[in-house]
Amino acid sequence: MTSAAPHQSVLDKPFVLDLFAGPGGLDVAGHALDIPSLGIEWDRSACLTRYAAGLDTLHADVSAVRREAFESLPPEINILAGGPPCQTYSVAGKGAGRKALEEVKGYIERLMAGDSDDDIDADLEQLTDPRTALVLEPLRYAIQATRSANRGRRPYDVIVLEQVPAVVALWNHYAKVLQETGLPDGTKYEVVVDVLDTETYGVPQTRSRAVLIARRRGLGRPVLPPPTHRAYEAKAWNRRAAEAANDVRQPTLDDQDTDARTEGADDTRLHPWRSMGEVLADPVGSHPGRRTPFLVRSNYGSSGVPGRRGVRTDRQPAATVTGRISRFVVFEHLDEHVVREGARFSMNEAGMLQSFPPDYPWSGTAQAQQVGNAVPPLFGAHLLSAALGLPVPHADVLRRPWQPATKEVQAKLRSHGCGAADACTARCPNPADQAPARPSADAREKSSAE
Structure with a gap:
């Protein structure tokens, strides 16, 4: 093993x-x-x-x-x-x-x-x-x-x-x-x-x-x-996201993901950090898999104000998994114009994000x-x-x-x-x-x- x-x-x-x-x-x-x-x-x-x-x-x-x-x-x-x-x-x-x-x-x-x-x-x-x-x-x-x-x-x-x-x-x-x-x-x-x-x-x-x-x-x-x-650098990810939004070439999420995950990687022996989507995408055991791109909204630092809530995509690692994981709201991207609220994380998925x-x-x-x-x-x-x-x-x-x-x-x-x-x-x-x-x-x- x-x-x-x-x-x-x-x-x-x-x-x-x-x-x-x-x-x-x-x-x-x-x-x-x-x-x-x-x-x-x-x-x-x-x-x-x-x-x-x-x-x-x-x-x-x-x-x-x-x-x-x-x-x-x-x-x-x-x-x-x-x-x-x-x-x-x-x-x-x-x-x-x-x-x-x-x-x-x-x-x-x-x-x-x-x-x-x-x-x-x-x-x-x-x-x-x-x-x-x-x-x-x-x-x-x-x-x-x-x-x-x-x-x-x-x-x-x-x-x-x-x-x-x-x-x-x-x-x-x-x-x-x-x-x-x-x-x-x-x-x-x-x-x-x-x-x-x-x-x-x-x-x-x-x-x-x-x-x-x-x-x-x-x-x-x-x-x-x-x-x-490699360590996850929030600033690098956010900068890439802003650049993607303003780039006339309309770079893909894959471009943004690759750039943010490799930036500052002096040691090529290190793997990119693992994302939520990477771990949850494929069916395994009773887990049906989550292949639809998604966003996760947490309550961290919100003080009850929705606009302050942290948001991460399936291309990022999860925020710290706590007892609030069952309350995280998951939004699915059906296509570039349609986003809907999807199923929240199951306990099986929450455990997998903890590496269980x-x-x-x-x-x-x-x-x-x-x-x-x-x-x-x-x-x-x-x-x-x-x-x-x-x-x-x-x-x-x-x-x-x-x-x-x-x-x-x-x-x-x-x-x-x-x-x-x-x-x-x-x-x-x-x-x-x-x-x-x-x-x-x-x-x-x-x-x-x-």
Whole structure:
């Protein structure tokens, strides 16, 4: 499923623990690379999607697992990954996390110094927004691994984290303490941090993410995944569009598309960025294909004013896919004079714009929100490949229709993840317990666009 080059993994048997796993973006990436994973996710509907997809899952609160069930995690796990909830750090949100950045850095220092969990938990309760503390969980898991008798007190070999760009300051502080201070047991890591654009890895969507890749010292210095596609330049596209409108030759959309996608491409080894039309045009699995040229109108930056809404054509990558993807209005060009409102994106199509395989089994409620909150699997595959020294995945690695799990497999997975084959149990998180700490759907959608 990857390139033909032999695997050169820095680990003999990689196994991922995916914190805040969502519907499975990073786990699907691992599947494409033949890497097993276990995801921890508190949202019931996201867990239903994961079970339907055949992904090993614990329906649980990440913090509770660390406190109460860490010893039950498979001891062979050697990769820690995750993307803590981002809303309080998002530029679009109220910014409680941004205001608390320096305070959170102080908690990082205390954790690395070996302060007691009880003392830190008591102080964390004073934060304005409890979700802000969740960004500390990957570090707390890394420390807990060195205290676990079940694991033989072995630290994780590799850590992979991703978040909205506003969190890059915290990832840089993570890097500083992991490299210079080390975990309380003395384990140190080599770390790289940067903000990457997903369209430069073949995802048909413009989305920026702050990433951290760390390797335990002795496993070699990690590198960031090399881009495989050119960056999307909105200014170049808009200029070409204006030139096309004024050119007496009436250049075609194909001319505009080619010029905008190749402008400034100093490295001819990079492919042009992938467009919505390129990914959605052909029938695949149950997807009927969208061959009619189309425009997509989003609500980003509109403040409710229709004239401010962003518009992209099928020749461009999608705007950041969020929980509002089901509200995007799609207009079809029947010919040069006729434009009509067409069918809005299905969940299957929305998932494909996130680089999920066709026919991924979205389940439960708030499916658009699940799609928007997920790590784009193709981007995740690039992160894991770089973290482990594996060959770069091909852009089509996730283009085959996903085969849902059988009912028997789903029942087995749910028995493990929830405690019963067909229902949640008392050990599953109660959404009402976390409701005050979670924003409204509109707020989540807006903030996840960052």
